[in-house]
Amino acid sequence: MTRSTDVLQLTGVTRVHGEGATAVRALHSVSFIASAGELVAVMGPSGSGKSTLLTLAGGLDTPTEGTVAVEGRDLGSLRQAELARMRRTSIGYVFQDFNLIPALTAAENVAMPLELDGARTRKARDAARTALEEVGIGDLADRFPDQMSGGQQQRVAIARAVVGERRLILADEPTGALDTETGEEILRLLRARCDAGAAGVLVTHEARHAAWADRVVFLRDGVVVDETGSSPVDALLEPGLTR
Amino acid sequence: MSVSGGRFTHWWTGWRLALRVAARDARRARGRSILVLVMIALPVLAVTAADVVISTAEVNAAEGLDRRLGAADARVISQNAADVVEYQAPDPDDGLAYGGRRDGRRPTLEDVTDVLGGGRPAVSVRDGVRRVRTDAGVATAMAVETDLADPLTDGLARLTEGRWPRADDEVVVNQALLDRGSQLGGELELVTVGADDTRTIVGTAESTIFRDQPFVAAGPGALGLPQSGRDEWLLGGGPVSWSQVLDLNRLGLLVLSRAVVLDPPASTMADEYTGSDDAAAAVLALVVAMVLLEVVLLAGPAFAVGAKRQTRTLALMAASGGSPPQARRVVLGSAIVLGGLASLGGVGLGIGLGWALLPLAQRFSGEWFGPFQVPWLQLAGIASFGLVSALLAALVPAWIASRQDVVAVLGGRRGDRPPSRRSPLLGLLVLGAGVAGSAYGARADQNGEAVIAASAVVAVLGMIALVPVVVAAVARVAGRLPLPVRYAARDAARHRTRTVPAVAAVAATVAGVVALGIAVTSDEAENRGEYTASLPAGMGSVTATSGAPPDWAAMRRAAEAQVPDATVIDMRGVREGARGWTDLRFRHDDGAVRLSGWGSTMGSSILVGPAALPVALPDQPATTWQRAERVLADGGVLVFGAEPATGVDRLTVKAAVHPPRGRAERTSAVAPALVVPVTNGYAPFRAVLSDELAQELGLTVSPVGLLVDGDLAPADEERLSDAVGEVSARADVYVERGYQTPDETVIVQLVLAGLGALLMLGGTLTATFLALSDARPDLATLAAVGAGPRTRRAVAAAYALVVGLVGAVLGAAVGFVPGIAVTFPLTGRGWTDAGQAEGHYLDVPWLLVLGVVVALPLLTAAIVGLAARSRLPLASRLD
Incomplete structure (x- = not known):
């Protein structure tokens, strides 16, 4: 059933917050697959369950029903420590507000997953510098987050999400805090990482960002209401913007 | 008032807003509020409880009067038939004087009522x-x-x-x-x-x-x-005035009048006896200053974090026209709210605790306590101490909050300005002044300890100003350290207003512990160093206190029966006591008189015969023993001097035997002599004579004690003591066990270490707890990028380690200065003209220092790491 190219597979995932009368169903029986080399956009209005989907995909939360598998491993069957290890080695997060640690330099922020995984400091730093060069800010490696612009910080966040050969990138409104032009730059970077072989899940509410995706999943009230095929949604592209 | 009325209203409006914001904030950030409340309320509570117990235990004038007068108005004492009372204090127990003869008849109750007017009840x-x-x-x-x-x-x-x-x-x-x-x-x-x-x-x-x-x-x-x-007699019937007291005095009567004691006459001689104790006041001031400093430092971080949390509110206030003083007021407002609450709560609970402790305290006192007493005036002082400490703790955060960069804060960038260049410089100057003060105190002829204690406080204040620089430097070199430590060090440096007071609190504690530790240990080293063994180690002696000589033969049999392994040796000497005394003088050929010591460890200061050698030369090398044996065999004498007189080999010995009555009998002889050097100017005996010399001088030699030569265990000592005690009640057994550290020294060191541990734990926990609550988003990020559950513990432990270690190292460095300085006035005898300290002892308690500087921070870090929740929070965006 699972193909080797399927990096993320959600099967019948339901997530209920709270119990009894106060129970809120954030997701209901959601299934979808993100394959290697593919960027999937998840769209929907506020409260549709987009962010819940990302926390489940990243193993930060567990589904009430259904299974979440990353690289063929059911996250529900893993212990906390193994989950953390998955996040260090297989899954990368990009947040709307960057979530860099202000006390650490850019290179140290990027090296963090590797260091947490037990890599030698020097090796981790080297990998971090390479990752920063890939996102085009190799010269800012020793700056602290508050010495950088928002776009530069988000590049650092992307470098942190991809460092160390991780195959699943989960991006939660990564351009939300950026101006249009910088946002496009960031999406181009994400797209490039997916083209290089990673699977990407991009949560966004802006239709034009979905244009960068291979597929778009529409969520409303926790249910997948529409799913475009594997064909690019060129119709949503604004004129003059091509990848 | 009418002009300033408007100004007052304006002023109060400004504070009302600040206080309202502060009160809301205190309710919202409950954990932090409770932390501050506890920090301030605890010392207030402890001091209040102590104050209540002490003032209840103290019997004041009025309570004391009830105990002596009952319900009466006066107590009249007639005890001298002949004299007039020339002077009595309002309370005759405080002073009285008789003088001027009277008729010689002892006054009666009728005389008293004649003076005071009839109709007074009396008993x-x-x-x-x-x-x-x-x-x-x-x-x-x-x-x-x-x-x-x-x-x-x-x-x-x-x-x-x-x-x-x-x-x-x-x-x-x-x-x-x-x-x-x-x-x-x-x-x-x-x-x-x-x-x-x-x-x-x-x-x-x-x-x-x-x-x-x-x-x-x-x-x-x-x-x-x-x-x-x-x-x-006890008299009722209304107050007895001072003039009536004086009238009764003229009859030779002493009067304790309730009215006079409660409202004493203006000028009485008793006033001259009151004086104040400056030294005690100075010490009290220093203690209060140190406690205030610790409370301020411990509560400071909480206010710093509160101010940090409010930065956005404050920036918004500034953007909408608020002035820096208004921003300051908001932070100071929380100090007033929390400090006021903590002070009132502390005083209230302290009164309750004091009341609850009274039965326990009464058990330790032979006198009845007075009725339960709440000294409101003093308690008001204690409460204002709590409020003042809160205000002081909030002062720096408030000042920083008022000068933050509004644009930077609203733009989401950090608002902390770079550290000031001036304050470390000032810190160095103040620290230098503290060090100089310590050095001066070390060389001062008197009050050295007080000068050093005061300069220690100055040095600690200077050190506090240096803490930011040190914390920043630690962050700079942290790049090579593992992630949790690096994160902790950098974060500590970024949030200086929170870190610095915590580090300073630990440093101040450690400085105190190290300084006191060095002082106590050096004092102990002096005691040990100046200890002079009376006998070789393990050897015992049996002597008898003054009186008729006991039956030494029976004693000897008793001793031999109890410790069969030991050799019992008879000690002989010239007896002293009721039957007169014997004086010895020694003169050298050059005419100089050599004075020897006066000790009499063995019940006599003049011992006779080679058997006395173990007692006379307990610490001396073998060569001295051999020479001493030779001198005694040659019929000579051993004398004791401060320095070895190598050139002396013959002395003229003059003896004067003083009988209880009449003239002394004087003899003299020339004999071979050995001057045995003694340490610390203490000679065990005046002389050890050979039998020949004693005979030549005509001295009466008799047994003075027994020497038990063997390695006596405590159990042997007990049996020996019981056995000889049966022969004579005046027998005294002594076994040389070398210098024994008194329990107090050990207890003081333990208390120091315990106090240090407690305060370090307090300071470290405060800083770590606040840092962790601040670091929530960072920890969420760490979780998202794959930090395991243990990472949070590691970060918490690293935080505690950074705060504890930096504080401990700084504190120890600063504490060494007054610690070493105080050993000079404490143990030294003074300074020579060449600038050398005489009789000075310095012993650094390395175990204590290492324990406080290395082991304690590691232990605290371990405790914090274990106690920290391991669950990482979810990023707020993903909640």
Whole structure:
């Protein structure tokens, strides 16, 4: 059933917050697959369950029903420590507000997953510098987050999400805090990482960002209401913007 | 007032807003508020409880009067038949003088009422002691003879059971006496020289003065207390004025008047006796300063974090026209709210705790406490101490909050300005002044300790100003450290307002512990160094205290029977005591007189024969032993001097035997001599003579003690002591065990280490707790990028380690200065002209220092790491 190219597979995932009368169903029986080399956009209005989907995909939360598998491993069957290890080695997060640690330099922020995984400091730093060069800010490696612009910080966040050969990138409104032009730059970077072989899940509410995706999943009230095929949604592209 | 009325309203409006914001904030950030409340309330509570207990235990003038006067207005004492009372203090116990002869008739109650006007009720009262028989034997009881049923005596004793005595053969006694075998309704036997006398116990009554001493009371004359020419009456019928007291004085009567004691006349000689203790006040001021400093430093971080949380609010206020003072007020407002709450709560709980502790405290005191007392004025002072410490703790955060970069804060960038360049420079200067003060104190002729203590506080203040620089430097070198430590160090440096006070609190504690530790250990080293062994280690001696010589042969047999492994040697010497004394003088060929020591460890200062060598030369090398043996074999003498007189080999010995009465018998002889050097100017004996020399000088030699040569264990010592004790009650056994560290020293060191640990834990936990709550988003990020559950623990531990270690190292470095300095006035005897310290001891308690600087921070880090929740929070965006 699972193909080797399927990096993320959600099967019948339901997530209920709270119990009894106060129970809120954030997701209901959601299934979808993100394959290697593919960027999937998840769209929907506020409260549709987009962010819940990302926390489940990243193993930060567990589904009430259904299974979440990353690289063929059911996250529900893993212990906390193994989950953390998955996040260090297989899954990368990009947040709307960057979530860099202000006390650490850019290179140290990027090296963090590797260091947490037990890599030698020097090796981790080297990998971090390479990752920063890939996102085009190799010269800012020793700056602290508050010495950088928002776009530069988000590049650092992307470098942190991809460092160390991780195959699943989960991006939660990564351009939300950026101006249009910088946002496009960031999406181009994400797209490039997916083209290089990673699977990407991009949560966004802006239709034009979905244009960068291979597929778009529409969520409303926790249910997948529409799913475009594997064909690019060129119709949503604004004129003059091509990848 | 009318002009400033508007200004006041304006001023109050500004504060009202600040206080409202502060109160809301205190309610919202409950954990932090509780932390501050506890930090400030705890010392306030402890001091309040102590104050309540002490002022209740203290008997003030009015309470004391009730105990001595009962319900009466005055107590009149007639005890001198011949003289006029020339002077009496308002309370005659404080001072009195008789002078000027009178007619010689002892004044009576009629004389008193003549002066004071008739119609005054009076009752005779007499205090004394009475020997009574108890189960265990005979006890001395405090006794009072008076009519206890009379309203005037109400307050002298409290009836707890039964009734007051009505007949002459009835008494009341207190519980302490009942506990010794008497019973209510039973008989009390009074022990008298002639025949014993019995009384019936009709009640239990507690004296209002004595608690645990036996007490017996009965009607006038019923206990047969000796008259000894003294009559006392309690008088009622209205106040007795000072002029009436003076009138009675002229009749030779002493008066204790309630009205006069409570409202003493303006000029009496008693005023001259009051004085103040400057040194005690200075020490108290230093202690208060240090406690205030610790409280401020411990509570400071919480206010810093509060101010940090409010940065956005404050920036918004500034953007909408708020001035820097208004921003300051918001932060100071939380200090007023929390400090006020903590002070009131601390005082309230402290009063309760003090009340609860009274029964326990009473058990340790032989005198009854006064009625429960709350010294409101002092408590107000203690409460304002709490409020002031809160305000001081909030001062720096408030100041920083008022000068933050509004644009940077609203733009989401950090608002902390770079550290000031001036404050470390100032810190260095102040620290230098502290060090200089310590150096001065070390060389001062007097009050050195006080100067050093004051300069230690100065040095700690200077050090606090240096903490930001040190924290920043640690962050800079942290790049190579593992992630949790690096994160902690960098984060600590970024949030200086939170970190610096915590580090400073730890540093101040460690500085104090190290300084006191060095002082105590060096003092101990002096005691050890100046200790002079009386005997070689493990050897024992048996001597007898003054009096007739005991049966030494029997003692010897007893000793030999108890410690068969040891050799018992007879010590002989020239006896001293009731039958006169013997004086020895030594003169060298050059005419100089050599004085020897005066010690008499063995019951005599002049020993005779080679058997005395172990006692005379306990610490000396073998060569000295051989020479001493040779000198004694040659019929010579051993004398003791401060330095070895190498050139001396013959001395003229002059003896003077003084009988109890009459002229001394003088003899002299020239003999080979050895001057044995003694340490610390202490000579064990005046001389050890050879038998030949003693004979030549005509001295009477007799046994003075026994020497038990063997390695005596404590059990041997006990048996030996019991055995010789049976032969003579005056026998004294001593076994040389070298210097024994007194328990107090060990206890002081343990208390120091414990106090250091407690305060370090407090400071570290505060900083770590606040840092972790601040670091929530960072920890969420760490979780999202794959940090395991242990990472949060590691970060918490690393935080504690950074705060504890930096504080401890800084504190130890600063603490060494006053610690070393204070050893000079403490152990030294002064300075030579060449600038060398004489008799100075310095012993650094490295174990304590290492424990406080290395082990304690590691231990705290481990505790914090284990106690921290391991669950990582979810990023707020993903909640």
